[in-house]
Amino acid sequence: MASSSMNRWLRPEVYPLFAAVGVAVGICGFQLVRNLCINPEVRVNKENRAAGVLDNFAEGEKYSEHFLRKYVRNRTPEIMPSINSFFTDPK
Structure with missing residues (x-):
């Protein structure tokens, strides 16, 4: 059962789809990390959240x-x- 699903999804025709989804996930991950780390409006620590606006x-x-x-x-x-x-x- 597992080998038939592997053969269905690991065809050369599916590689561009994997690449496009991988690039999209990478861009979303980059933006998430960028916002969490350096965006001045995002506060992760409790001390920074208590400061208010x-x-x-x-x-x-x-x-x-x-x-x-x-x-x-x-x-x-x-x-x-x-x-x-x-x-x-x-x-």
């Missing part, structure tokens, strides 16, 4: 303005700029 704007700014957001802020929202400019810019 804090006005820690500097820490919130540091969390929201991460490296990737700073990197893409002044860039054009294009995936392939050279191909886009080849087809849209007049010569």
Whole structure:
């Protein structure tokens, strides 16, 4: 019984599905760990929860303005700029 279910799910056609689900679980896990560890609005310790609402704007700014957001802020929202400019810019 177990070998028939193994043969059903471990076919080469199913590998992309496993990869897509694995990437999605990885992204969700990364975001969960990121929020638990460095988000200023998430408080796991009892002492931090007892503090109530804090006005820690500097820490919130540091969390929201991460490296990737700073990197893409002044860039054009294009995936392939050279191909886009080849087809849209007049010569």
